[in-house]
Amino acid sequence: MDPIPPHNDQTDLVTAMLGGAISGAVTTALTYPFEYIKVTSQIENRGLIKVAAELPMNQVRPLFTGCGTLALGNALKGCSRMLVFNAMSNFMSSNERGQTSAPRVVTAGLLTGALESLWVIPFESMKTRLIENSMYLQGMKVELPGYAKTHDSSLGHHQQPQHTHSQSAHSRGTKTTKRPVNPGVVDSRNPRFKAIEYYKKYPSTTFPKIMKEIYATQGLRGFKQGSLMTIFRQCMNSMVWYSSYNSFQQLIDPTRDSITELELLGMGFASSCAVVAITQPIDLLKTRMQTRDYRIIYRDVMTYW
Structure with missing residues (x-):
């Protein structure tokens, strides 16, 4: 079927949604090893890596870590993508025949990416954490940068000099000022501290366990980590893909009657x-x-290594 059906397409809604869901899941399963390798290369930071993860080239199963999670997210995205895009295109059509100009196609793709991102974000976050956890299980070790030394990546303890300073100042009766807390530093008094310690020793590698890990260590906020950047990426994906595809289609056969x-x-x-x-x-x-230690290592999206 043509990925951008004509305006007179009579495919019923259930068939279109089912076809999109199956297509999204199958495509994810077939291409996931490449996705796994891509994400591992993006997570690895040469300026921080002490020991790199050993890619299990003699095994197939580790290369599919997080595949089910991403397949579920892409199935949800696929079952609604064409429905949303066609609705947006028809809404902005320039005439009664449903024809849409190139700028409106780009806008429709942009809006489609923004809407489909809303239910893709949690699955993308869980997929990234699953792959990162598998890298730690494969021997990866990370050294924190200098400004994040207040928190030990493997143990989660604070350095003691700051605590000692506050005690000595209090014993002298001098007035102390409250220092700002680094958002990446884990407070040992936080009820999530034990969960963080546990999952650093036993990283999750399955869908049910990663849901429990993220909720126990970060709460609901963990499922929307990187939301704005995910929405931006999805918008750009849809905008570029639909505009490129539409351009190629107009170049080859504008009527779409004889495309092979x-x-x-x-x-x-x-x-x-x-x-x-x-x-x-x-x-x-x-x-x-x-990633797990994003707030500690990178602080913001403009921190590069």
């Missing part, structure tokens, strides 16, 4: 290459914002 399956495959491949070329920097930022 090979031409469809070629247009989809070329559009996907355009998406990767343009959105890869955004995807890198999104991945690192969803």
Whole structure:
């Protein structure tokens, strides 16, 4: 089926949604090893890595860590993508025949990406954490940068000099000022401290366990980590893909009456290459914002190494 159906397409809603969901899940399963390798390369920071993770090339199963989580998210995205895009295109159509100009196609793709991001974000966050946990299980060790030395990455303890200083000042009766707390520092008095300690020793590698880990260590906030960057990436993905695909389609056959399956495959491949070329920097930022120690290591999206 043409990825952008004509305005007179009579495919019923249930069939379109089911086809999109199955397509999203199957595509994820077939390409996930490449996704795994991509995310591991984005998580690895040469300036912080003490010991790199050993990619299990002699095993297949570790390469599919987080596949089910991402497949579920892409199935939800796929079952609604065409429905949302067609609705947006028809809403902004310039005439009664449903024809839409190129700028309106770009806008429709942008809005589609923004809407589908709303239910993709938690699955993207869980997928990134699952892959990161598998890297720790494969021997990865990270050394914190100098400004984050108040927190030990492996033990989660504070350095003592700051605490000693406050005690000595209090014993002298001098007035002390409350210092700002680093948002990445784990307070041992926090009820989530034990959960953080536990999951550092026993990282989760399955969908039910990662849900429990994120909720126990970060609460509901953990499921929306990197939300703005994920929405930005999804918007750019949809905008670039739909505009590129529409341009190729107009170039080859504007009426879409004689497009062959090979031409469809070629247009989809070329559009996907355009998406990767343009959105890869955004995807890198999104991945690192969803890692476990993002608030400690990077502080904000403008911290590069």
